Amino acid sequence: xxxxxxxxxxxxxxxxxxxxxxxxxxxxxxxxxxxxxxxxxxxxxxxxxxxxxxxxxxxxxxxxxxxxxxxxxxxxxxxxxxxxxxxxxxxxxxxxxxxxxxxxxxxxxxxxxxxxxxxxxxxxxxxxxxxxxxxxxxxxxxxxxxxxxxxxxxxxxxxxxxxxxxxxxxxxxxxxxxxxxxxxxxxxxxxxxxxxxxxxxxxxxxxxxxxxxxxxxxxxxxxxxxxxxxxxxxxxxxxxxxxxxxxxxxxxxxxxxxxxxxxxxxxxxxxxxxxxxxxxxxxxxxxxxxxxxxxxx
Numbered sequence: 001x002x003x004x005x006x007x008x009x010x011x012x013x014x015x016x017x018x019x020x021x022x023x024x025x026x027x028x029x030x031x032x033x034x035x036x037x038x039x040x041x042x043x044x045x046x047x048x049x050x051x052x053x054x055x056x057x058x059x060x061x062x063x064x065x066x067x068x069x070x071x072x073x074x075x076x077x078x079x080x081x082x083x084x085x086x087x088x089x090x091x092x093x094x095x096x097x098x099x100x101x102x103x104x105x106x107x108x109x110x111x112x113x114x115x116x117x118x119x120x121x122x123x124x125x126x127x128x129x130x131x132x133x134x135x136x137x138x139x140x141x142x143x144x145x146x147x148x149x150x151x152x153x154x155x156x157x158x159x160x161x162x163x164x165x166x167x168x169x170x171x172x173x174x175x176x177x178x179x180x181x182x183x184x185x186x187x188x189x190x191x192x193x194x195x196x197x198x199x200x201x202x203x204x205x206x207x208x209x210x211x212x213x214x215x216x217x218x219x220x221x222x223x224x225x226x227x228x229x230x231x232x233x234x235x236x237x238x239x240x241x242x243x244x245x246x247x248x249x250x251x252x253x254x255x256x257x258x259x260x261x262x263x264x265x266x267x268x269x270x271x272x273x274x275x276x277x278x279x280x281x282x283x284x285x286x287x288x289x290x291x292x293x294x295x296x297x
Contacts (some may be wrong), residue, residue: 002044002065002110004243005137006033006236007129008119009099010047010069012057013075014092018084019225025272026057028076029119029142032229035276037117037240037261038063039284044110046129047265048102050075060277067107072098086227086268087201087288104129113137115243119232120144123151123158130161138248140239141193142166142232148175156191162250166235173199173259181206195253197238199231205257209250217294218255219265219287226271233276237263238285262287 008030014023030047037043037063046068049058051074058066074097080089088289104125116137118126123143131138141162145156148171159165165188167175172184181198185208189195195209202221207214237260245252262284266275 001112001209002042002107003113003117004037004041004043004117004239005068005106005110005113005129005133006030006037006043006117006119006239007046007104007126008033008117008121008232009048009076010045011078011099012053013077013228013272014079015226015228016081017086017226017271018082022271024054026060027078027229027272028234029121029229031061031273032212032232032267033119033236034061034064034208034214034238035115035273036233036236036260036267037243039237039263040116040240040244040259041283043117043236043240043243044068044107044113046104046106046110048072048076048098050098060273065109068110070102070105070122072101074098080228080294082227086224087186089228104132106132115239116140117235117239118142118158118162119235120147123147123155126158127154127161131159138163138239138242140164140166140235142235143171145174155181159188160192164197164253165191165193166199166231168199168201168231190270191263193243195250196250197257199228199234205234205261206252207250207257212250214250214254214257216254216261217291219261219291220294221265221268223269225269227268228272229276230267233267234259234260258291259284262291268290 013027241256
């Protein structure tokens with residue numbers, strides 16, 4: 001039985017940064033999240049790919065159950081580039097293809113999972129996937145500015161069904177029309193989740209709960225080549241850590257945030273998923289220890 005389910009996009013990306021470019025590489029929110037979670041717990045992925053998806057790309061996904069992936073005609077594609085300000089990608093082209101008709105269907109072996117990551121995807125699909133689980137899993141939800149702009153009401157409905165919501169700083173400001181991240185974090189909690197995390201890219205992340213606040217630092221990277229998927233890697237590392245320890249108390253969530261941040265830092269050091277496919281859990285633990293030293297005073 002799969003204890004951790006990740007629902008999200010699976011695609012082929014064309015990425016260009018000042019430090020290199022790569023074409024038709026495996027990407028998507030479910031891919032980065034699942035690779036990161038797999039360092040702690042074997043996840044089951046729910047997504048859709050087209051007949052044009054090279055099988056060798058999917059075979060690279062080790063310790064990940066792929067039985068929740070359905071087939072369509074043509075794979076979702078994204079093309080983007082980064083300037084020297086690597087905090088924001090400029091989307092050059094998006095082809096939804098089979099993702100536009102994605103109707104998530106969970107295998108029976110997934111339906112008793114205790115942990116669910118609704119990675120960045122249409123909130124309608126997020127809600128459909130959540131409704132197929134038989135128990136009451138711990139739900140982490142991630143989203144993006146596109147859904148805030150075009151499906152805000154449905155996204156808010158999905159947030160109300162989640163236990164922890166993830167947004168980056170720009171998305172949090174956009175959702176609540178405020179420049180103040182503390183206000184945005186508190187307003188996220190008012191919608192119903194137990195926890196809210198606002199990601200700040202290279203500057204770390206903020207965790208909000210009803211009675212406390214936690215500020216996680218960013219890892220001091222000297223090599224930054226491609227931040228694509230770093231936020232998804234953060235989410236996957238966080239929920240993978242929670243699933244491994246089967247705990248969702250605030251102390252464990254704080255630890256999971258640091259492990260997620262460590263994995264995200266590796267992700268940004270190489271194009272696409274290349275770093276995630278090479279690192280080991282021992283590498284991640286070393287960076288976790290660096291984070292601990294950064295916060296000592």
